[in-house]
Amino acid sequence: MSTLIFIPIVLVIAGIVFMIYVNKKHKTAKGEIDLNFERTKYDQYKQELLANDFSQLKHWMKGKAIDAFTSASVPQSTSSKVQEIVTDGLKNAALSTIGVKLRRVETDCFWVLSGNDLHFFTTNTVGELDEHIVFDNFRIEDAKLEYGGVLKSQLGVYSKSSEEYLPKTHVITFYIDGSPLSLEIHDRLNYVTAPEDMLNLKKQLETRAKYQVVGERFLDILQNKVPHLKVA
């Protein structure tokens, strides 16, 4: 019998050992992060992320204050509705003006709360600013907020064990001249592992924690600003 038969067996065993090793390391690294303690560093993390990973937001806001920020998305239902608006013509001019800016659903989007206004940014496929929509205080006061569950567009991409990393969403629905327009607020900033961090689990988890700490505070700050905006 050839010794070649042992090669796949060795590879399978090595793979299992590696997975056990990675899982153990993951558990250890995760155990080192106390999310409650991390939450106390919100201000520090917010400034850090605005200075580095999300510095584009400062540029897009053109010097206006950034009170809070997080990731966002355009629900498929909104995108489909926008398509109807475009196809059927301008029945609601204000909604059409906003709606045509929301046709892209798969690229990164952001919310920024600045003073009395909510700024919604969409990006193109290379992360550059695509559209900037401002919802003023009067639109926010009329809006409705409800829990939207785990971000549906990302379900299925992750394994069950990774579900904890999926963003949970709230859906905010604005009424533009009586017509509803829904957008999603994520409870964390969207994290994509940088190639140089692929093997650095500790750094990945630390960054994820920062993104969560900063992103999850967005809704609280918004609700404090607009108390009427309670979850339906």
Place this chain on the structure above:
Amino acid sequence: MGFFSKILNSFQRLRLNNHNAIRGYLLDHLLVGSMYAEQQSAYLNSYETGLNRSNIVTLAEEYWGIYNREQAIEVLQNLHDRNQDENMEIVYRAFEDSENYVDILKSNLPKEEGFFEHYIDLFRQLNNTVPELMEQNIITDFSQIKKTKDSGWNYGRGAFLARCCYDLGYLSENELKEYLEKCHTDLKKYCTTWKEYTTSYIFGRAVWGGSNNSGMIQIANDLLTNDNSPLKNKTYL
């Protein structure tokens, strides 16, 4: 026929009446309506518009709801009074104070349903329009607009619409002259130069109709710089 004559006219930039031209200070009064007149490819320098009667009827009836003399007077008076709308002052103040705009608008605008929303919409239009006009180099800062407001748009439309009403027999020549003089006098309270007038017209139209004002910008440039334009060598109103 009307449609084709409009197309033909649109190729003849700046229509001038060579037979019945108005001159001197009366021409200045007439030119308050020059932006709207040029939009419609009408004569710039005479009381008669030179437009096909069916086009004037369409404009008066379908766009302005004017079917008779009484309605004409009412609409023209309304356009004349627009610049005295004190609520617009509140909207402008709110626009300039982004930190306190909510308080300014809530505490000062009329609460009646429909009114408040109307001014909030104008506030939103200001937020969209002013940055766009700055990007297009139509204005350098908001203080320019704060001075002129949308006076050019209001008096400008009134002045040209009055000419249409004159063509339709709803106003006499004397009434038209009086109205144009009043427009000119009141416009001067807001605009010092004809350039300010055209800018104010573009601004007013942008607030009313949103983006895509390149046509208006082109008309303003033509009026101010074309050698055949009656505005070419005029600076001050």
